[in-house]
Amino acid sequence: MHGSRHPSRGQSLFSYILALALVLFSAAAASAYTAQEIDREVNEALKNFKKEMKGADNFLKQAKGILVFPSVVKAGIGIGGEYGEGALRVGGKTVAYYNTIAASIGFQLGAQAKTVILAFMESEALKKFRDSEGWKVGVDGSVALVTVGMGDSLDTTKFKEPILAFVFGQKGLMYNLTLEGSKFTKLDK
Numbered sequence: 001m002h003g004s005r006h007p008s009r010g011q012s013l014f015s016y017i018l019a020l021a022l023v024l025f026s027a028a029a030a031s032a033y034t035a036q037e038i039d040r041e042v043n044e045a046l047k048n049f050k051k052e053m054k055g056a057d058n059f060l061k062q063a064k065g066i067l068v069f070p071s072v073v074k075a076g077i078g079i080g081g082e083y084g085e086g087a088l089r090v091g092g093k094t095v096a097y098y099n100t101i102a103a104s105i106g107f108q109l110g111a112q113a114k115t116v117i118l119a120f121m122e123s124e125a126l127k128k129f130r131d132s133e134g135w136k137v138g139v140d141g142s143v144a145l146v147t148v149g150m151g152d153s154l155d156t157t158k159f160k161e162p163i164l165a166f167v168f169g170q171k172g173l174m175y176n177l178t179l180e181g182s183k184f185t186k187l188d189k
Contacts, residue, residue: 033085035189039094041070042087045115049166059119065090065126067118067184069100074112079103084116085187088130096130097189102182115168116179118143125162129184138180145179 033041045068050056060066065088072084082102087094100116120126129135137143144161165179 035094035097038070038085038087038097038189042068042089042094045070045117048115048168049117052168053166063119063121064123065095065120065129067098067120067129069098069116071113072100072116074114082182086116090126097187098184099187100182100184102179112169117166117168119164119166120162121164122162129163134183134185136181136183143179 046060046066050060053059067086067088069084069086072082074080074082080103083099085097085099088096088098120129125141128141132140135141141163142161143163143165145165145167167179
């Protein structure tokens, strides 16, 4: 039969890649925030971080830089993607805007949002990040995911890693996640 109704493997893979591209394009188009909107959302995310984590204010003051993505949206059907926009703050002031993007394969259906905060605890790690064209977790540097419980105090003496990450969902600090493969790229805003 010439007109087979079943797609070939190549067509299926192409369909998945097209679906992923559409998901990421839709997320990027929906998230094309202005610098002022990003700053407002970053302020709100940091306010929530300080409210939920004891010692967060002191912790943030000790960090050399903080990269905040107030809303990273993950969406997909089978193959998924994540996209979010945020700001890098040094000395409490925004110095640059970034996006984050990641792809994932495995069972997933629907969409969810999370807040991601990266704390650069060493000047060298911050410099390497800022000097890169596109910084990828696990390739250009490692990021330690912080899993302190809610109500626990953030004590910087507990952490020796140069870059720490906090990931929050609707119900607070999230565990069992990885940022491996996430790519951060500077935006012109």
